[in-house]
Amino acid sequence: MPVLKLLILLILLMLVYQDFKYRMVYAVLFPVLCILFVWHRWLDQESFSVIFSQCAAALLFLGAQLALLTLYFSFRFRRWTPVSGKLLAWGDILLLAAIGCYLSFLNYVLFYLLSAVATLLCWMIAQAWRKKPAAGVPLAGFQALFFAMAFIYSWVHPSFSLQDERWMYQLTGQ
Template identity: 40%
Template sequence: MIYLKVVILMCLVFIFYQDLRYKAVYWICFPILALLLFSLKFWETGFLNTVIDAGYGLLFLLIQLLVLWGYFSIKHRRAVDITNDHLGWGDILFLVVLTLYLSPGNYILFYISSLFLVLIYALCTAYLQKKNAGKHIPLAGLQAFLFAMIIIAHPLIPAITLYNDNWIYTLVV
């Protein structure tokens, strides 16, 4: 299982590098990462939990994309394709792939916190570069980097499990 995690980390670093360097990610990275993450989750929780958790994560992501589409469609007063100017296919595919490993609570927590951290990154780089127009934000790459950091840090905090939400429930209750 450690070898599987090492290959996952290599794939995440490759996505990070590509998105930052070339502002695009080879499409083949996403099915490979999906297969690796699905295999790891299957190994840890079984097939049924993997599929159910992925379904909840995909439902959450679909709702988010519909809200985003609705917002931009209202703003531009016409139906828009959010993948043209607002969100890249690599960003969407990366978020889809993450549903194959993260439990629903962890997925939502990662989604919100990573968007917040990427926003801080974008604001800092815009301030330092003194230009905002046409700025590419490497969302998939930065999220891949953050997810890699979480996978690396995970053994240091064994109470936190990425594949189930029990640790979140103990914090809330």
Template identity: 35%
Template sequence: MKYRAVYWICFPVLAALLFIVKYNRTGIEQTLTDAGFSLSFLLVQLFILWGYFSIKHKRAINITKDYLGWGDVLFLITIVCYLSPVNYVLFYVGSLILVLFYVITANLLSTKVSQQIPLAGLQAALLAVLMAIEIYSPTTKLYDDSWIYYLVG
């Protein structure tokens, strides 16, 4: 807690557990297909981020050095094992917006402005809330997109 860090071994263990849960609910083909689409989305996002900062600084830059922590990247990779592609994109975008509002509000209310954002921790807390909702709401399935299509259509 003092260093706001997580042991790296927690990520592959969590990924394996989430993979097993999704595999038991959807099967291996759907699990691997969804993970592939979500991972592709994440890699495109990271490439765009890398490109933006590289152009801005006029040299290739390591985004995990100053802009994005390894814990953030590993967490986003970990959750591709459970979330369906549409749920992953919605979670990714929604959690970034909520974290942004949280950080802005916290900095406005505090005299000490922090330069670091606990992105993975706040995203993990949000995911925990969503998974708790999923347990008590039989229509909400984070591992399947059908509930979203039902709400929209």
């Protein structure tokens, strides 16, 4: 299991490096990451039906978000404006889909929201220090970095599981 976790971390760090350095990532890393995530969950004694249902819920949530954003920008710009491509890169979408194969649904929604806010804050701080502002936010890079940090934390602290919500109940004292 440690080898699998290190392999997952290696791929996440490759995504961070590629997105920050080149503003693009290798698409082949995402299916590999999905397979490793599902394999990790299966080795943690989760049934495929639980894994599949949580993956499906995360993908439906992501699809709904993308559809709502597409509708919003289409109305705003008064022409059909799909989110994928220019407004949100495919690497960003594929990383969010891959992460959905590992996290429980509630953890996925929480990660989706918190990582988006944290990415925006980090990017605004970084832009304030730059003399020449960069175009585009390396969303996949930041989110891969944040997920790698959460993944490492869950490895070091087994009571903090990304695959269920028990840590939230412990945090709130329930």
